[in-house]
Amino acid sequence: MGKPSRAAKVAHYLGLSTWFGGTLFGQVSLNPAVSSIGDEEERGRVLNEAWARFQAANLPAMLSTLLGWRLGGVRDDSELRAQGLTRAKDILLGGAAFNTMASALLGASTAASSRDGATPVRSGTKPSPRTPPEASLALRLLRFTGDGSLVLLAATVVVSALIEAVEPKPRGFLSRLLWD
Amino acid sequence: MRTLSTAAWVSHNLGLAACFGGLLFGKTALNPSLSAIDSQADRGKVLNTTWNRYNVINVASFATAAAAWFPGRLGLSGKEIDRQTRNLVLAKDVLFGVGALTGLASVIQGRALAGQAPEGAVPIESGTTPAATTPEKAASLLRSVNQLGNLNILVTGGIVGMTTILSMKATKSARFGAVSRLLP
Numbered sequence: 483m484g485k486p487s488r489a490a491k492v493a494h495y496l497g498l499s500t501w502f503g504g505t506l507f508g509q510v511s512l513n514p515a516v517s518s519i520g521d522e523e524e525r526g527r528v529l530n531e532a533w534a535r536f537q538a539a540n541l542p543a544m545l546s547t548l549l550g551w552r553l554g555g556v557r558d559d560s561e562l563r564a565q566g567l568t569r570a571k572d573i574l575l576g577g578a579a580f581n582t583m584a585s586a587l588l589g590a591s592t593a594a595s596s597r598d599g600a601t602p603v604r605s606g607t608k609p610s611p612r613t614p615p616e617a618s619l620a621l622r623l624l625r626f627t628g629d630g631s632l633v634l635l636a637a638t639v640v641v642s643a644l645i646e647a648v649e650p651k652p653r654g655f656l657s658r659l660l661w662d
Numbered sequence: 663m664r665t666l667s668t669a670a671w672v673s674h675n676l677g678l679a680a681c682f683g684g685l686l687f688g689k690t691a692l693n694p695s696l697s698a699i700d701s702q703a704d705r706g707k708v709l710n711t712t713w714n715r716y717n718v719i720n721v722a723s724f725a726t727a728a729a730a731w732f733p734g735r736l737g738l739s740g741k742e743i744d745r746q747t748r749n750l751v752l753a754k755d756v757l758f759g760v761g762a763l764t765g766l767a768s769v770i771q772g773r774a775l776a777g778q779a780p781e782g783a784v785p786i787e788s789g790t791t792p793a794a795t796t797p798e799k800a801a802s803l804l805r806s807v808n809q810l811g812n813l814n815i816l817v818t819g820g821i822v823g824m825t826t827i828l829s830m831k832a833t834k835s836a837r838f839g840a841v842s843r844l845l846p
Contacts, residue, residue, distance in 0.1 A: 486830075488826075488830060491826050492827065495822055495823075496822055499678060499682040499683050500682065500686055502683050503679050503681060503683015503685070503687070504683040504684065504687035504691075506680055507683065507688055507716050508691070510715070510719065511716040511719075512687075515711040516708065519707075519708060520701075520704065524699050524700065527698045528695055528699055531698045532695040533691070535691040536687050536691035543683075639676050640672050643671045646671065646675075646829050647667070647668040647672075649833070650833060
């Protein structure tokens with residue numbers, strides 16, 4: 483089993499921080515704040531543009547988290563510390579990636595239902611009476627996938643810290659020799 | 663597992679992640695998107711509402727990370743591992759200090775910017791650029807909030823990176839492992 487490279491582990495944690503913190507900002511701060519804009523179509527335009535811009539930063543962040551975990555040796559290192567938590571992190575990361583991709587697709591479908599992404603909305607996750615029916619459904623689903631991403635990412639950060647707090651336990655004589 | 667130090671580790675990492683990613687969203691996604699709003703005053707209102715809402719989380723997150731770092735760091739200074747680790751610990755102290763100063767200054771300046779117009783509706787071009795109609799004082803506050811914010815992202819990202827490197831160094835050190843077993 484290989485040790486993680488310093489660059490891979492730093493990229494993994496910077497990516498995870500971007501992914502979690504960015505999602506948190508968007509969900510708890512931007513989504514409700516757009517209701518202070520008077521025009522419902524402008525709310526939709528700002529939301530769609532801001533989330534699309536974030537996806538451009540979030541996709542590389544998500545990839546660096548997942549690639550650092552699977553290919554950069556971070557997962558191998560975690561297995562030496564806590565196998566159960568490592569498996570839990572596999573599931574959490576998979577779930578977070580699924581929810582993030584689903585949110586991105588639902589966001590794109592909401593934006594596509596009006597010209598320039600100007601879909602009328604009440605707030606980031608609440609449709610207004612003027613929202614087209616297909617965009618209303620996408621917004622309602624977005625509430626679940628968005629909250630799901632946030633919860634799964636918070637749990638991933640917690641589990642990652644729990645793994646780091648455990649000392650590695652090399653298995654077998656050869657592993658112990660190679661570790662030091 | 664040492665309960666108290668593990669809880670501190672978890673809250674430290676959650677706090678840093680919330681700060682770093684949140685700042686990055688605000689800078690790269692929210693600020694440039696505001697120009698999609700026609701009314702320049704509404705742009706200012708959304709900018710101030712969104713950032714002031716997140717600043718509550720941001721300050722609490724950074725304070726949590728710092729509160730988890732400093733007590734543990736008083737017990738384990740990095741000398742237990744090697745000179746390079748000791749220097750990294752000191753560098754992380756400095757980054758926390760700079761991060762606290764720039765973060766607080768940014769929050770204070772942000773509040774002052776919001777206070778320049780009712781409901782924070784200061785006319786702006788985008789989240790980083792004042793408009794021709796922006797009053798001079800508000801324009802200067804907007805510029806300084808942005809510069810402080812840029813510095814804050816770099817510092818918080820630096821702390822995340824340094825935390826990872828320190829954790830890797832701690833793992834490799836038998837002396838650190840022995841001393842850390844005495845942690846609560």
